[in-house]
Amino acid sequence: DTGVSQNPRHKITKRGQNVTFRCDPISEHNRLYWYRQTLGQGPEFLTYFQNEAQLEKSRLLSDRFSAERPKGSFSTLEIQRTEQGDSAMYLCASRVRGRTTGELFFGEGSRLTVL
Amino acid sequence: SQQGEEDPQALSIQEGENATMNCSYKTSINNLQWYRQNSGRGLVHLILIRSNEREKHSGRLRVTLDTSKKSSSLLITASRAADTASYFCATAGIGGGADGLTFGKGTHLIIQP
Numbered sequence: 222d223t224g225v226s227q228n229p230r231h232k233i234t235k236r237g238q239n240v241t242f243r244c245d246p247i248s249e250h251n252r253l254y255w256y257r258q259t260l261g262q263g264p265e266f267l268t269y270f271q272n273e274a275q276l277e278k279s280r281l282l283s284d285r286f287s288a289e290r291p292k293g294s295f296s297t298l299e300i301q302r303t304e305q306g307d308s309a310m311y312l313c314a315s316r317v318r319g320r321t322t323g324e325l326f327f328g329e330g331s332r333l334t335v336l
Numbered sequence: 337s338q339q340g341e342e343d344p345q346a347l348s349i350q351e352g353e354n355a356t357m358n359c360s361y362k363t364s365i366n367n368l369q370w371y372r373q374n375s376g377r378g379l380v381h382l383i384l385i386r387s388n389e390r391e392k393h394s395g396r397l398r399v400t401l402d403t404s405k406k407s408s409s410l411l412i413t414a415s416r417a418a419d420t421a422s423y424f425c426a427t428a429g430i431g432g433g434a435d436g437l438t439f440g441k442g443t444h445l446i447i448q449p
Contacts, residue, residue, distance in 0.1 A: 269435055
């Protein structure tokens with residue numbers, strides 16, 4: 222399978238715990254995005270990478286959130302001291318670099334439930 | 337924040353009928369895209385229309401774009417049960433802002449067999 226892969230697909234945690242999600246993009250895609258989606262809403266932009274460089278972060282990305290893409294391949298999104306409001310689907314997407322934003326290829330998402 | 341608003345929020349039709357969803361957005365765009373999302377799954381790209389295009393077709397899909405009204409519509413003809421999903425419009429801005437796409441809240445489409 223050469224699509225975008227996300228792990229784990231589901232994570233249930235207690236409030237205050239740390240969680241980490243991993244995204245493996247399509248191999249030739251150098252742009253990688255993280256989105257958050259809550260029930261009944263569309264995806265909201267969190268951050269994106271061009272290779273290993275994190276080029277933009279949304280105001281939604283509080284200090285408890287950190288994302289990395291250390292070698293320009295896979296990416297991780299860590300949430301520290303989780304809160305119930307962090308419960309959402311975390312979506313990763315990738316695309317080939319281009320002057321304009323074309324099609325994004327999404328993974329199946331990682332659903333987080335904070336108890 | 338979300339750029340667009342889809343209308344209606346939910347739509348239920350009989351199999352074989354046509355389904356029309358509308359999207360309005362607020363800022364100037366480079367292109368507008370439509371995505372489908374099955375329950376609990378990731379998003380799948382359907383079609384992209386550039387700001388200098390007015391209409392585009394792909395199989396049973398027809399998309400229109402009116403930049404003067406900042407609106408777009410997605411028409412699915414001869415609907416099938418498998419078309420049941422949420423549909424999102426997404427805009428790619430011109431300069432500034434976030435790279436990537438800004439999504440609307442979606443239209444939940446149910447096709448009754």
